[in-house]
Amino acid sequence: MKILSAxxxxxxxxxxxxxxxxxxxxLMERASQACEVWIxxxxxxxxxxxxxxxxxNNGGDGLAITRLLHEEGYRVNCHIIHFIEFGxxxxxxxxxxxxxxxxxxxxxxxxEDIPILGTNDLIIDAIFGSGLNRPAEGIAxxxxxxxxxxxxxxxxxxxxxxxxCDDNSANLGNSIVKATHxxxxxxxxxxxxxxxxSEYSSQWHLLDxxxxxxFISEQATNNLYTTKEYVLALIGSREKFSHKGSHGxxxxxxxxxxxxxxxxxxxxxxxxxxxGLLTVHSPNCGYEILQESVPEAMxxxxxxxxxxxxxxxxxxxxxxxGPGIGTNEETAKFLEQLLDQCRSPIVIDADxxxxxxxxxxxxxxxxxxxxxxxxxxxxxxxxGAFQNDTDKLKMLRSFCADHKVIMVLxxxxxAICEPSGIIHFNSTGNPGMATGGSGDVLTGIxxxxxxxxxxxxxxxxxxxxxxGLSGDLAVKETGERSLVAGDLVQHIAHAYLELERS
Numbered sequence: 432m433k434i435l436s437a438x439x440x441x442x443x444x445x446x447x448x449x450x451x452x453x454x455x456x457x458l459m460e461r462a463s464q465a466c467e468v469w470i471x472x473x474x475x476x477x478x479x480x481x482x483x484x485x486x487x488n489n490g491g492d493g494l495a496i497t498r499l500l501h502e503e504g505y506r507v508n509c510h511i512i513h514f515i516e517f518g519x520x521x522x523x524x525x526x527x528x529x530x531x532x533x534x535x536x537x538x539x540x541x542x543e544d545i546p547i548l549g550t551n552d553l554i555i556d557a558i559f560g561s562g563l564n565r566p567a568e569g570i571a572x573x574x575x576x577x578x579x580x581x582x583x584x585x586x587x588x589x590x591x592x593x594x595x596c597d598d599n600s601a602n603l604g605n606s607i608v609k610a611t612h613x614x615x616x617x618x619x620x621x622x623x624x625x626x627x628x629s630e631y632s633s634q635w636h637l638l639d640x641x642x643x644x645x646f647i648s649e650q651a652t653n654n655l656y657t658t659k660e661y662v663l664a665l666i667g668s669r670e671k672f673s674h675k676g677s678h679g680x681x682x683x684x685x686x687x688x689x690x691x692x693x694x695x696x697x698x699x700x701x702x703x704x705x706x707g708l709l710t711v712h713s714p715n716c717g718y719e720i721l722q723e724s725v726p727e728a729m730x731x732x733x734x735x736x737x738x739x740x741x742x743x744x745x746x747x748x749x750x751x752x753g754p755g756i757g758t759n760e761e762t763a764k765f766l767e768q769l770l771d772q773c774r775s776p777i778v779i780d781a782d783x784x785x786x787x788x789x790x791x792x793x794x795x796x797x798x799x800x801x802x803x804x805x806x807x808x809x810x811x812x813x814x815g816a817f818q819n820d821t822d823k824l825k826m827l828r829s830f831c832a833d834h835k836v837i838m839v840l841x842x843x844x845x846a847i848c849e850p851s852g853i854i855h856f857n858s859t860g861n862p863g864m865a866t867g868g869s870g871d872v873l874t875g876i877x878x879x880x881x882x883x884x885x886x887x888x889x890x891x892x893x894x895x896x897x898x899g900l901s902g903d904l905a906v907k908e909t910g911e912r913s914l915v916a917g918d919l920v921q922h923i924a925h926a927y928l929e930l931e932r933s
Contacts, residue, residue, distance in 0.1 A: 434654035435618050437562050437596040447643045456521045463495035465638040466614050478553050480507040485558040486518035492588050493557025494525035501534050509536040514571040545577050554585045556608045558592035567593040572606035579609045587613040591631045596620045600819035607631050617642045619656045624844040624856045625820040653853045662896045665889050678707030679882025682748035686713035686755050688737035691720050693755030696868045696916050697875035698725045703923035704879030712743050739765045745772040751878030753783030754871040770796035776887045780804045780874040788812030794834055800887040804839040828852040837891050847891045855892050859899025863906045868916025873898045900926040
């Protein structure tokens with residue numbers, strides 16, 4: 432799914448209005464009805480709702496939602512914030528509809544006009560939309576601050592008011608609504624996917640308002656959002672006469688004394704990904720526990736007793752390296768000789784990334800289209816410090832282009848960057864997955880998919896999606912606080928089953 436800029440969204444609105452054809456006021460009504468459906472599904476009718484409206488088209492949405500909820504019997508109060516003199520055409524039309532239906536509103540000109548809210552009330556934020564390009568000021572800013580200070584649940588329409596749709600980095604610290612939920616229209620907004628904006632939108636939900644899909648599909652963008660439909664097209668099915676050799680052979684290079692748990696998690700995840708054969712290359716200290724814990728895997732012992740050193744033979748196997756290998760200088764030399772052998776894309780994670788950071792000259796040895804899977808700290812080690820999320824994405828694109836690699840920058844909405852600069856933001860996963868070993872599981876899944884013949888970018892996209900979906904299924908049983916990495920491994924099969932049933 433394409434992530435569009437504010438300008439592209441405006442163009443999609445205009446194209447839909449002209450070519451459906453549909454009047455702009457009717458498109459606004461359609462968007463408001465989509466919000467009404469969501470609210471009716473999730474908001475109790477006894478809830479006292481306060482709709483705060485600006486005087487632009489986002490405010491027009493708010494007025495229409497007020498009318499629709501009033502017709503459904505909700506207790507709803509509308510508050511119009513007069514930060515500009517004149518309202519938009521469609522705002523004024525919806526204001527007239529309120530008047531004709533006998534629905535009153537409260538005018539807010541100054542701080543004293545802001546209503547006192549009850550603890551269990553709901554705020555609907557319809558002050559500013561996705562086209563905002565300057566900080567909220569004056570009475571609008573004061574209302575936003577009062578809303579945030581109220582402690583009341585906030586539902587934002589399209590985007591939290593005060594937030595810039597495309598690049599909010601320079602706007603942080605200004606008056607922005609801290610929404611509990613956001614109902615965003617038609618396409619995801621880039622700002623909603625970035626960590627620095629997390630306090631402004633805990634959860635967001637995508638509503639289809641019927642913008643022209645052909646027009647949207649033709650828009651150029653280097654930001655994409657991974658959907659279930661996209662992932663389903665990647666999975667494929669197994670052939671009846673296939674055998675273990677048909678599904679790839681992974682050479683997982685992992686482990687050091689005290690960190691063999693990372694190897695076990697990664698190996699188990701690799702097997703669950705569907706790979707046909709798995710060989711684990713580890714120090715001697717890992718032999719017994721690997722044979723006992725992962726009987727399906729073959730073990731190839733390194734000459735090192737407690738850490739990797741010397742050399743190994745990669746042969747025609749798909750390499751995944753990094754979980755728990757440590758950063759011993761002998762292991763760095765081992766990594767260099769392994770890279771010298773590799774001609775096909777490999778997966779690099781964890782301590783292997785840390786070794787690359789301390790030996791940047793190794794980067795030239797990494798095969799094209801290899802998949803690097805850093806968390807933010809490991810990413811900084813590779814590229815240096817960044818100022819904000821906008822800067823981070825620029826550095827991500829630059830690194831992938833310069834080194835011709837794919838990078839999986841882990842986090843909420845994990846960002847998967849191609850050498851071309853296209854970034855795929857993931858749609859699965861939850862905060863419970865922020866736990867030790869989660870990344871080791873991801874390495875196993877991605878390496879397994881790569882071995883099974885998935886193109887490197889598809890292995891990364893599919894692997895991240897399945898990893899997140901496994902977490903979403905597991906968290907239903909464990910809750911976020913008690914989720915551990917082993918739970919992810921146990922739910923990989925369930926994730927596949929859910930996708931295959933679709």
